[in-house]
Amino acid sequence: MTARLLPQTRFATLTLAGLVAATPALAHHAMDGQMPSTFVQGLLSGLAHPVIGLDHLAALLGVGLVSSRFARGLTLPAFWIVAMAAGIGLHLASANLPYAELLVALSVVVIGVAATVRTTLPYAAIAALFAIGGAVHGYALGESIVGAESTPLAAYLAGLVVVQTALTTGIAFAARRFAKAPLQAPSLRLRLAGLAVALAGAATFALALSTVA
Numbered sequence: 001m002t003a004r005l006l007p008q009t010r011f012a013t014l015t016l017a018g019l020v021a022a023t024p025a026l027a028h029h030a031m032d033g034q035m036p037s038t039f040v041q042g043l044l045s046g047l048a049h050p051v052i053g054l055d056h057l058a059a060l061l062g063v064g065l066v067s068s069r070f071a072r073g074l075t076l077p078a079f080w081i082v083a084m085a086a087g088i089g090l091h092l093a094s095a096n097l098p099y100a101e102l103l104v105a106l107s108v109v110v111i112g113v114a115a116t117v118r119t120t121l122p123y124a125a126i127a128a129l130f131a132i133g134g135a136v137h138g139y140a141l142g143e144s145i146v147g148a149e150s151t152p153l154a155a156y157l158a159g160l161v162v163v164q165t166a167l168t169t170g171i172a173f174a175a176r177r178f179a180k181a182p183l184q185a186p187s188l189r190l191r192l193a194g195l196a197v198a199l200a201g202a203a204t205f206a207l208a209l210s211t212v213a
Contacts, residue, residue, distance in 0.1 A: 035148055042145075042152030046159020049141055050167070055104050056137055058200035060164055062111035063130060064171025065194050069120045069186060073176075077168035079127045080134035081161055087138020088157065092146060097139050101208040104140050107133035108201025115194025118186075 036042040050056040063080050067073035090097070097103070111133060114121055121129075145156050175190055186194075 036145065036152040036156060037149065039151050039155045042148065042155030043159045045144065045152075046156040046161075047163045048159075049144065049156075050137075050160060050164055054200055055101075055108050055204040056141070058197045058204075059104075059108045059111055059133060059137060060167045061171055062108065062115050062194060062197040063133075063168045065115040065175055065186075065190055065197070066111065066126055067168065067172040068175035068190070070123055070126070072123065073172055074169055076123075076126060076130055077165060077172070079130040080168065081165055083131040083134030084138035084141070084160065084164065085157060087135035087140075088142035088145070088160075089138075090135070091139045091142030092153075095139075097136070099212065100136065100140050102205060102212065103136045105201050105205035105208050107136050109198050109205060110201075112194050112196070112198025112201050115186075115197055116191050118191070120186075 036045045050060060063077055067076040070076060107129075110129065114126065114129065141160060145153055148156070175186075175193075178187075178189075
């Protein structure tokens with residue numbers, strides 16, 4: 001039994017290590033903190049931004065893992081993407097969202113838990129979770145583009161949509177392909193990957209909390 005669980009545990013460990021390695025010091029800026037000023041800079045920033053932040057990358061992994069459980073699962077990332085764009089719009093409109101970083105990290109924890117539990121939550125509940133999480137993450141992602149001209153701003157949004165759609169649907173496809181159980185009864189390996197997402201969210205929540213305190 002122990003020998004059987006070892007590869008599964010190793011899989012979760014590698015997943016978590018990959019998430020941590022993907023972002024030095026939880027960086028949130030693809031342009032070294034500089035405002036994108038051209039179409040190319042905006043596009044590159046949008047493509048890279050969700051990948052270099054541990055919290056955003058972990059959330060996308062979790063969205064893909066949870067979506068893989070549903071027959072209509074490939075429609076679920078759309079709730080995330082649309083809400084993410086709305087969240088950016090709220091930030092650009094100078095809306096105030098207190099403790100945004102804490103909320104971002106908390107959403108990662110909740111999505112990770114949803115990917116970890118054996119029982120699949122209802123489609124409507126997951127759609128609502130993705131909509132809320134996407135809006136919060138979008139608000140945070142909008143921070144690096146506030147004040148930019150319309151061209152790099154549009155390119156930034158396009159990059160965000162492309163990379164997040166590709167990652168979430170790609171992960172959902174991969175999870176389905178390698179699953180050895182029915183869609184709504186995920187394998188231990190996939191559930192451990194969800195646990196890694198939840199742990200990544202907990203780690204970023206603790207770091208964000210330390211900056212607030």
